[in-house]
Every structure is written in C-alpha cells, then in structure tokens.
Amino acid sequence: MTVATMDLPMVEEEGLQLGPVLGARDRVRFAGTGEAEGAAVLDRFLGLLHRQALSSELRRVTIELEELEFINSSCLKAMVAWIYKVDTEGRPYKIHLRRDASMHWQRTSLATLQRLAPEVVVIEET
Amino acid sequence: MSRGAGSFLGRRVSQIAAARTAVSFSLERSHSLAGKIANWLIDFCQMTIGDTETTSRLHMAAHELVENVLKYGTTPELGLEFELERGDHESFVRIKTRNTAAPEQLEEVTRRVSELRAAVDPIAYYDQLIRSTAGVMGMSGLGLARIRAEAGLDVDCSVEGQEVSITVQATMRSGR
Numbered sequence: 001m002t003v004a005t006m007d008l009p010m011v012e013e014e015g016l017q018l019g020p021v022l023g024a025r026d027r028v029r030f031a032g033t034g035e036a037e038g039a040a041v042l043d044r045f046l047g048l049l050h051r052q053a054l055s056s057e058l059r060r061v062t063i064e065l066e067e068l069e070f071i072n073s074s075c076l077k078a079m080v081a082w083i084y085k086v087d088t089e090g091r092p093y094k095i096h097l098r099r100d101a102s103m104h105w106q107r108t109s110l111a112t113l114q115r116l117a118p119e120v121v122v123i124e125e126t
Numbered sequence: 127m128s129r130g131a132g133s134f135l136g137r138r139v140s141q142i143a144a145a146r147t148a149v150s151f152s153l154e155r156s157h158s159l160a161g162k163i164a165n166w167l168i169d170f171c172q173m174t175i176g177d178t179e180t181t182s183r184l185h186m187a188a189h190e191l192v193e194n195v196l197k198y199g200t201t202p203e204l205g206l207e208f209e210l211e212r213g214d215h216e217s218f219v220r221i222k223t224r225n226t227a228a229p230e231q232l233e234e235v236t237r238r239v240s241e242l243r244a245a246v247d248p249i250a251y252y253d254q255l256i257r258s259t260a261g262v263m264g265m266s267g268l269g270l271a272r273i274r275a276e277a278g279l280d281v282d283c284s285v286e287g288q289e290v291s292i293t294v295q296a297t298m299r300s301g302r
Binding site: 036037070072073074077081084105108109112115116 | 277
C-alpha cells in the first residue's frame with residue numbers, strides 16, 4: 001500500500017532544510033540552522049504547510065525537529081505566527097513538535113511555543 | 127542601567143578564582159563574519175568551560191546579539207567583546223556588542239531593556255511579548271527577552287551619543 005506524502009517542496013535555503021517526510025501524509029522534517037535570512041524561508045514553508053493541512057483536512061501535523069540545530073528569534077517568530085494563526089482561527093489541527101531534549105534551546109523554545117497555545121501544541125520526545 | 131551590572135560584576139570577582147580570557151573585535155558589519163566570530167566564541171567556550179548546556183545558552187545569546195547589531199546598526203562597523211573568567215565549578219561570561227543606531231532605535235532598545243530588567247518574572251514577560259506581537263508582521267523584537275528568559279543571562283544596555291552597547295552576562299556552570 002502506498003501512503004501519500006504531503007504535497008510540499010523540499011526546501012534547502014539559508015542553512016535550513018525543510019520538507020515532507022516520505023510516506024507520511026501529516027509529517028514534515030526541519031534540519032539545519034535558521035538565522036535571520038532563514039525566517040522568510042521558514043515563513044513561506046509554514047504558509048504552504050498550513051494550506052496543505054487545511055485542504056487535506058488534517059487533524060494533526062507533526063514536525064520532526066531533532067535535526068534542527070538552532071533557530072534564532074526571527075525564525076522562532078515565524079513559528080509563533082503560524083501557531084498563533086492555527087490557535088486563533090478555529091484550531092483546525094494540532095501541531096506536534098518532535099524534539100531532541102538533549103538540546104537546551106529545543107527544551108526552552110519549544111516549551112515557549114507550547115505556552116503560547118497549549119490547546120494546539122503538543123511536544124513529543126524522541 | 128549599567129549600575130546594576132557593575133555591582134553584579136563586583137560580586138562575581140570575589141566568588142570566582144578564575145583564569146581570565148578577554149577578546150575584543152571591531153569588525154565589518156557582515157552577517158557571515160559576525161556569525162563566524164560568534165561560532166568561534168562558542169567553540170572556545172565549549173573547549174574551556176566544557177559544559178554543553180552552558181555552551182548552548184551562550185550560543186543562543188551570541189547569535190541573538192549578533193543578529194541585533196546587524197539589523198539595527200547604521201554604520202559599517204560593529205564592536206563585539208567577550209570576557210570569560212573560568213573557575214572550577216562556575217564561570218563568569220560576558221558578551222557585549224556596540225553599534226550606532228537611529229535615534230528611534232536607541233529609544234526603543236532602551237525602553238525594551240528597561241522593561242525587561244524591571245520584569246519580576248522574565249519568562250512571563252517574554253510570553254506576554256510573544257503574545258502581543260504574534261499577529262504582527264515584521265521584526266520579531268524577541269531577541270533580548272529570549273536571552274533573558276531562555277538563556278538565563280542578565281541583559282543591560284547603555285547609550286552614549288548615537289552608540290548603544292548591549293551587555294549580557296551570567297555566572298554559569300562549568301563542566302571541568
């Protein structure tokens with residue numbers, strides 16, 4: 001049986017690698033490092049992800065973050081804007097953030113995102 | 127605002143018998159150059175302090191500071207200073223940036239740092255800042271609050287003429 005992959009591009013720009021997980025209809029993977037120039041790249045990708053999630057009527061989207069080494073506050077802001085949109089526009093789906101808890105920034109920053117929208121954001125451990 | 131930093135500095139010197147390293151850079155306002163220097167500083171901390179969590183917190187602080195000066199600086203140069211006093215169990219670390227900025231930016235950063243320093247709970251302040259700017263497009267304005275709330279470093283600033291200096295510092299765990 002073939003499982004559909006999310007209809008999203010593989011993006012490799014400004015130190016970030018963003019793309020769908022092959023064979024998973026509700027899962028994407030982020031890797032690399034997101035500095036200031038990466039914020040627009042991440043923002044565009046999250047916009048596409050949001051539209052795809054709505055059009056596919058997904059109830060949940062998982063982002064694998066274990067290979068994301070660091071993002072600065074501009075990239076964090078892109079995630080904040082997306083989560084805020086989901087939270088304030090009817091909560092059409094939940095956002096599962098899969099982290100590597102051995103990375104200090106993932107522990108603190110993902111907890112920050114969860115506090116922003118506890119009904120929407122779920123933290124998963126590797 | 128810098129008086130608080132001074133008293134903090136006096137206290138830590140008496141507490142830590144340390145090997146001291148201090149470096150200062152005046153450099154071109156270039157993203158790749160500033161980023162490389164920030165990475166070099168973090169590599170240095172990893173080697174000397176040897177504590178992964180401390181290094182990670184410093185990595186966050188250094189990269190947020192560098193982004194700040196690159197975003198808001200108005201001249202081709204910027205200053206970056208780094209100081210480390212390494213003790214057996216604790217190390218004192220300070221990172222300072224200097225850049226010129228437009229008058230409205232000087233006012234804005236002074237206001238933000240004053241608010242941040244006055245906040246009883248830095249995490250609650252950070253959360254509130256995130257909520258209040260979540261729907262606003264453009265600059266994040268979260269960097270300094272993130273350094274305080276997530277990296278756990280003290281943040282201070284001073285303005286002289288058109289130049290702003292931002293200092294972040296903390297006594298942090300050493301791994302060796």
